[in-house]
Amino acid sequence: xxxxxxxxxxxxxxxxxxxxxxxxxxxxxxxxxxxxxxxxxxxxxxxxxxxxxxxxxxxxxxxxxxxxxxxxxxxxxxxxxxxxxxxxxxxxxxxxxxxxxxxxxxxxxxxxxxxxxxxxxxxxxxxxxxxxxxxxxxxxxxxxxxxxxxxxxxxxxxxxxxxxxxxxxxxxxxxxxxxxxxxxxxxxxxxxxxxxxxxxxxxxxxxxxxxxxxxxxxxxxxxxxxxxxxxxxxxxxxxxxxxxxxxxxxxxxxxxxxxxxxxxxxxxxxxxxxxxxxxxxxxxxxxxxxxxxxxx
Amino acid sequence: xxxxxxxxxxxxxxxxxxxxxxxxxxxxxxxxxxxxxxxxxxxxxxxxxxxxxxxxxxxxxxxxxxxxxxxxxxxxxxxxxxxxxxxxxxxxxxxxxxxxxxxxxxxxxxxxxxxxxxxxxxxxxxxxxxxxxxxxxxxxxxxxxxxxxxxxxxxxxxxxxxxxxxxxxxxxxxxxxxxxxxxxxxxxxxxxxxxxxxxxxxxxxxxxxxxxxxxxxxxxxxxxxxxxxxxxxxxxxxxxxxxxxxxxxxxxxxxxxxxxxxxxxxxxxxxxxxxxxxxxxxx
Numbered sequence: 001x002x003x004x005x006x007x008x009x010x011x012x013x014x015x016x017x018x019x020x021x022x023x024x025x026x027x028x029x030x031x032x033x034x035x036x037x038x039x040x041x042x043x044x045x046x047x048x049x050x051x052x053x054x055x056x057x058x059x060x061x062x063x064x065x066x067x068x069x070x071x072x073x074x075x076x077x078x079x080x081x082x083x084x085x086x087x088x089x090x091x092x093x094x095x096x097x098x099x100x101x102x103x104x105x106x107x108x109x110x111x112x113x114x115x116x117x118x119x120x121x122x123x124x125x126x127x128x129x130x131x132x133x134x135x136x137x138x139x140x141x142x143x144x145x146x147x148x149x150x151x152x153x154x155x156x157x158x159x160x161x162x163x164x165x166x167x168x169x170x171x172x173x174x175x176x177x178x179x180x181x182x183x184x185x186x187x188x189x190x191x192x193x194x195x196x197x198x199x200x201x202x203x204x205x206x207x208x209x210x211x212x213x214x215x216x217x218x219x220x221x222x223x224x225x226x227x228x229x230x231x232x233x234x235x236x237x238x239x240x241x242x243x244x245x246x247x248x249x250x251x252x253x254x255x256x257x258x259x260x261x262x263x264x265x266x267x268x269x270x271x272x273x274x275x276x277x278x279x280x281x282x283x284x285x286x287x288x289x290x291x292x293x294x295x296x
Numbered sequence: 297x298x299x300x301x302x303x304x305x306x307x308x309x310x311x312x313x314x315x316x317x318x319x320x321x322x323x324x325x326x327x328x329x330x331x332x333x334x335x336x337x338x339x340x341x342x343x344x345x346x347x348x349x350x351x352x353x354x355x356x357x358x359x360x361x362x363x364x365x366x367x368x369x370x371x372x373x374x375x376x377x378x379x380x381x382x383x384x385x386x387x388x389x390x391x392x393x394x395x396x397x398x399x400x401x402x403x404x405x406x407x408x409x410x411x412x413x414x415x416x417x418x419x420x421x422x423x424x425x426x427x428x429x430x431x432x433x434x435x436x437x438x439x440x441x442x443x444x445x446x447x448x449x450x451x452x453x454x455x456x457x458x459x460x461x462x463x464x465x466x467x468x469x470x471x472x473x474x475x476x477x478x479x480x481x482x483x484x485x486x487x488x489x490x491x492x493x494x495x496x497x498x499x500x501x502x503x504x505x506x507x508x509x510x511x512x513x514x515x516x517x518x519x520x521x522x523x524x525x526x527x528x529x530x531x532x533x534x535x536x537x538x539x540x541x542x543x544x545x546x547x548x549x550x551x552x553x554x555x556x557x558x559x560x561x562x563x564x565x566x567x568x569x570x571x572x573x574x575x576x577x578x579x
Binding site for chain 1: 381382471473474476501533534535537538539540541542543544545546549550556558559561562563564565566567568569570572
């Protein structure tokens with residue numbers, strides 16, 4: 001608190017704090033919460049089969065050059081807004097669930113802790129698999145430290161191999177903690193948003209809403225554990241089998257005009273020693289295909 | 297259970313640990329007192345016994361502990377303090393009950409969200425500033441006979457009566473994790489008026505508190521009070537308004553009057569949502 005008496009002016013942020021925080025609340029549900037549900041469900045589809053998952057990823061990547069715009073407008077920008085304001089909100093309060101051990105007060109504390117865990121986790125997750133930017137030189141440079149490992153056109157196999165890094169323990173643990181934190185954050189955030197916006201008012205209505213949010217949280221936990229299992233359980237042999245299927249789907253998809261041709265979205269793990277980056281830039285022909293002989 | 301159990305074993309002494317502070321801005325310190333056990337004491341009488349004793353547990357001479365009180369029947373809110381880690385009124389805090397939970401000692405602290413004046417006495421002016429911010433009153437500013445008031449339906453009476461029991465004690469804001477302490481110091485040469493203005497400035501940007509939100513909902517639901525509905529909702533969407541609530545719901549859990557504060561907060565959430573959308577399209 002400033003001591004200067006001239007501080008009667010209200011900053012832009014203070015003037016619009018109400019609207020900004022309502023936007024923060026809304027963004028947490030749409031698009032972020034909605035996106036999270038779709039994302040986890042898509043990943044859980046890997047349990048059904050490599051084809052199911054790869055089909056979904058082909059569809060997600062069908063906007064082609066528009067994809068980065070969609071990602072930034074509907075995921076990264078809202079996420080940054082929600083995260084930055086969320087950290088600020090957490091700093092405006094002083095958790096006291098040790099002193100006042102009410103269930104709702106513990107939920108309040110956990111909402112803040114899971115938000116912080118989720119923020120660190122999402123940064124790691126995006127860097128680990130997505131890489132943040134699509135530029136090939138960037139992806140190539142972070143590949144060296146085990147980041148940017150996801151190849152959308154070899155979705156299942158590159159995901160499985162990425163999770164194997166760190167003796168198959170480090171990443172799976174980070175993902176488990178991060179995902180469950182965010183599932184809690186979304187389910188509890190849904191409940192508090194209902195109060196914030198004035199949807200459920202009476203204690204009885206709030207108790208009913210609690211049941212709905214708990215049920216939602218349980219379902220989403222099952223989905224997220226399925227997504228986790230789908231990526232963690234398969235080993236290198238499974239990954240090779242997956243890759244063969246994915247390559248077949250890619251070739252057939254390109255042939256049929258269903259999948260936009262894009263070598264950069266394929267796994268280049270076997271080509272790192274022959275400078276995949278240069279090749280991807282210079283090579284317009286399908287000669288690079290020879291690298292992707294199924295390993296069977 | 298308030299009735300005194302005749303057969304229970306009673307201790308010889310009561311240990312009372314008090315968090316003391318000699319004045320605003322001074323360092324707080326702990327002092328232990330030991331008073332002979334008497335049945336059916338409340339915390340106010342304990343503090344009176346300490347004052348009569350005039351010395352701490354080690355036998356050192358000590359000034360009486362300073363505290364605030366008024367009605368002694370839990371309707372004025374003045375004697376609110378933190379007793380064994382939980383905020384409540386000291387008049388209705390019965391020592392025999394407290395010793396069931398913690399037989400070793402009684403721990404008394406001033407409320408942590410307000411500036412300490414001395415010992416257990418705090419300056420709660422921010423609490424009342426919150427009520428002014430939301431215009432927690434009925435606007436009647438003439439002596440003319442305005443005729444009969446609007447008829448109040450029973451349902452409305454039943455909704456309003458619990459909210460009208462608020463005694464502005466400060467329990468809700470003490471337990472609220474979003475209501476944080478604001479303590480300013482008067483600068484050398486600063487007039488009282490200038491200091492007050494500076495304090496109010498700081499108070500007005502900070503969270504208004506559950507009690508004020510609830511009073512805003514009470515008067516917005518009052519036949520005459522609702523004339524100021526828009527102004528109250530403007531105040532609740534201003535800096536430090538309803539948006540600062542984090543839904544920890546401690547307020548309703550600690551309220552000694554069992555006022556449905558979180559219901560008021562949710563109601564205010566809905567009212568401000570609609571009010572803001574209406575303003576967005578009408579202005």
